[in-house]
Amino acid sequence: MFLDDFTFDLESFLKNVSTHPGVYRMYDKQGNIIYVGKAKNLNKRINSYFSKGAKDLKTQSLVAQIHYIDITVTPSEYEAYLLESSLIKKHKPKYNILFKDDKSYPYLALSHHDFPRLYGFRGKPDKKATYFGPYVSLASMRETLVLLQKIFPVRQCEDSYYKARTRPCLQYQIKRCSAPCVNKISKETYAEQVDLLKRFIQGKLSSVLEEVSNKMHQAAEQHDFEKAAMLRDQLTILTKIQQQQIIDQVSLRSFHVIGIASIMQKACVSLLEISQGKVEYDRHWFIDIDMLQEKEDVISAFLLHYYLSDQSRNLWPEQVILPEGSKVSSSLLSAIEKKAGAKLQWLIKTTGINAKWQKLAMVNAKQKLQSNLQSLxxxxxxxxxxxxxxxxxxxxxxxxxxxxxxxxxxxxxxxxxxxxxxxxxxxxxxxxxxxxxxxxxxxxxxxxxxxxxxxxxxxxxxxxxxxxxxxxxxxxxxxxxxxxxxxxxxxxxxxxxxxxxxxxxxxxxxxxxxxxxxxxxxxxxxxxxxxxxxxxxxxxxxxxxxxKVAKRQTESILEQIPGIGAKRRKALLTHFGGWQGLTSASASEIAKVSGISAKMADMIWHALH
Incomplete structure (x- = not known):
């Protein structure tokens, strides 16, 4: 009744893969994971491997060995990054580690200045900075850098630019830098932000939230309302990130989450095995069902198949989160607990973090079923x-x-x-x-x-x-x-x-x-x-x-920069082939455009970021 695998239709999969953020795993014919990646949009990222554009030898070799692709949908890109990191450490896929050496990995670097600079780094780490990483891809590092810049007002500019400042730059005006170059922040306060940043990168979000909240209240009590307002805004962003998180929740428990989706006479059961707040396994089964069968019949059949089969099981979950509305007989649950030799907690009506896990399992079941149904x-x-x-x-x-x-x-x-x-x-x-x-x-x-x-x-x-x-x-x-x-x-x-x-x-x-x-x-x-x-x-x-809206907004931003008229805007777009190329370019790359000075290039880069 339950099947652990199925004939993989690559063409259909590429057309119908989810546009959600998530992690993808590529397997060879022997069933080995040869590559793990994450994506903000799974559909675009996975399809890019099979597009007609020029590819490096590594990608060509990888694509030639792909026999099967599996995905796990995550609530946000942040969770996708964390799960990707966990899976790479666990499975050590050869295409994640053999085609890069230490010199090619991207890092985040925090310099050892009195007012440290946060920047992206690619090369061999030295003693001039504290390094965080390595990141799996340059894109992952850059996305993390942009997120950190929005939360912690730590400078990103190079020393030559920093020392030459006589007034705050645009980054200060958009609240992405505290302008230590012109003494807008004390060394002690800046150091506090740097410490929070370090802990945030290391995944200690709960302690960062607590400290920011305490400092905000202290500032308010001392009538330092400007600082309190800054910390309030910072706390708002951090709280939002915490609310979106699932996968990196600090937890010592081990549990399973089961999701089910059905359309017509086909159903998919998805099982997530969670250990210490991280997805360890993501499995799914496709089954043929009769239209008269109820969802609880399918769930009962799955529990019987998975937990009471002849297969020996050494590790049992402490909890099992079942699909919302499930009805399973107490005798079946007792039989499973008897085999486990322990009392298991069965959760159906969930709230908080458990409800998010329950929803995630359902999303994964639905996505896998849709991909299966949308075959040729x-x-x-x-x-x-x-x-x-x-x-x-x-x-x-x-x-x-x-x-x-x-x-x-x-x-x-x-x-x-x-x-x-x-x-x-x-x-x-x-x-x-x-x-x-x-x-x-x-x-x-x-x-x-x-x-x-x-x-x-x-x-x-x-x-x-x-x-x-x-x-x-x-x-x-x-x-x-x-x-x-x-x-x-x-x-x-x-x-x-x-x-x-x-x-x-x-x-x-x-x-x-x-x-x-x-x-x-x-x-x-x-x-x-x-x-x-x-x-x-x-x-x-x-x-x-x-x-279209984003293009208009970008046009508006350029028009507001002094000295950037229609002629220079046209030169910028022509050089980079459009708005997307311009927004992803560095200041030094922008400076190569005819008629754009280094100072003007820096203004453009800061305005677009």
């Missing part, structure tokens, strides 16, 4: 189901449109494309919508469809079905567009309205030139396909809209 054969079955429901002979290509905007501005329309093999991401498109009233989704969808149909008629690459995210209003605009191009008998229109309850799985489906609102069962294959495509379009639209 599943897409073919879904397409067939939609063909039957729409009563058309064949569907080769489906396109879905969605509109996203930020407070009525930066409106973007997305178009995602699906074929029987799954999403065709190379054909995804975004349309910048201009000249419409803020928040007017009707006119925006009309503009996007006119542009798509116009180019499609010329190139003869029209879809068989167009899906609209919206109700009758959006559908009516789409109908007008089809009529204008005389395509009403060529393309089938479908829209997904939110319905009265506005609950996913209970959307109202409308068909083009048909005012009837249709409802399909939540797990109908045709309905699942429509919802999946709609969700992809929504995510793609939001991503595009956020990039």
């Amino acid at each position: 054969s599943q897409y073919a079955a879904k397409f067939t189901a939609l063909q039957t429901w729409l009563n058309i002979e064949e569907i080769r290509r489906i396109e879905c449109f969605d509109i996203s905007h930020h407070q009525g501005e930066a409106t973007v329309a997305s178009c995602v494309v699906y074929e029987k093999q799954g999403p065709v991401k190379s054909a995804y498109r975004r349309y910048n919508i201009e000249g419409v009233t803020a928040g007017d989704d009707y006119t925006a969808i009309s503009q996007a469809l006119h542009r798509r149909l116009s180019s499609g008629v010329q190139a003869d690459n029209l879809p068989d079905v167009i899906v609209i995210d919206g109700g009758k209003g959006q559908l009516h605009k789409a109908e007008q567009a089809l009529l204008q191009f005389d395509l009403q008998n060529t393309i089938q229109l479908v829209s997904l309205g939110k319905g009265v309850e506005r609950i996913s799985g209970k959307e109202v489906i409308y068909r083009g030139f048909d005012s009837t609102g249709y409802h399909l069962p939540a797990y109908d294959l045709a309905f699942l396909l429509l919802r999946q495509i709609r969700d992809s379009a929504h995510d793609f639209a939001i991503t595009g809209q956020r990039k």
Whole structure:
């Protein structure tokens, strides 16, 4: 009934892997972990290994040996980093350690000055600084550095820049430096911040929180309200980080967390084994279930399979966190405890940290099940189901449109494309919508469809079905567009309205030139396909809209820097190939742009960070 592995479909996995932060493990044919990595976006990071771009020999060799990839979703990137570090130390994958020597690892360094400088370092550590690391990648080190700069106002500038200052730089103004260069902070207070920073890097968050809180109250009692306000802001950020944390919680207990997700006649059970607050193992099983089976039946069957099998077990958990709402017979739990030779604590109704673990196991089960269901054969079955429901002979290509905007501005329309093999991401498109009233989704969808149909008629690459995210209003605009191009008998229109309850799985489906609102069962294959495509379009639209807003904000930042006019802005963008390249460049790299002095480059770098 329960299977520990399954045939791995790499192509399907790459298309459907989660966009959450998390850790990925790559295995060879023998089942050995050959690489462990972490990602802010698992989908983008894992897919980058298999893109067509030039790769170094190490990556080429790694990719050639990959036989299977597994992931663990984490609540935030911070937990992903901690879990990655733990797994590398435990498994020592060869591609994490053999292709780097001590000179190539990135570190965080804290200089030994009276007012120490925090900076990234790559090379062989010496006695001129205290080093923290090594970090697995340069990106990990840089991300940690940016986080630390936001929390602790310790200087990052080089000595030559530091000694030449006569007034605070932009870093002081944005509260990322306490300006020791112009005596804005005492040596003692600065040393306190450095000590907090050291302890934070070492993972002693609880003690840092306690000390910052105490110092804040002391400052307030002494009527040093400026210092109290600074510590209050620092405490707010640190508290937020603590609330997001799960994996590095200081704990001596050992426990298991079980999550379950089911769709139609397929279910996935996910098991996290936790030791001292860290994930030691992440396992999952796919099972076929009858529609009449209840969730507790699946959980009971799993407990029987995993804990009461003939396999000998030397280590038992102190606690087992079961899925929310589970109902398991006391006799089964007693039998497990008898085999364990100890009383186990079974948790179902959870709060606090246990509730976060419970949710994480559920997220992992859901992600693994979705990846399994979204295989090539599943897409073919879904397409067939939609063909039957729409009563058309064949569907080769489906396109879905969605509109996203930020407070009525930066409106973007997305178009995602699906074929029987799954999403065709190379054909995804975004349309910048201009000249419409803020928040007017009707006119925006009309503009996007006119542009798509116009180019499609010329190139003869029209879809068989167009899906609209919206109700009758959006559908009516789409109908007008089809009529204008005389395509009403060529393309089938479908829209997904939110319905009265506005609950996913209970959307109202409308068909083009048909005012009837249709409802399909939540797990109908045709309905699942429509919802999946709609969700992809929504995510793609939001991503595009956020990039557009970020670009405008970056443009605004550059325009505020004295001496940076249109000509220099153009030179910067041309040199780095866009905003992303510019924001990731160092001050010395920016200084290489024609017309940009070293001083101006430093101003630009500080403004963008």
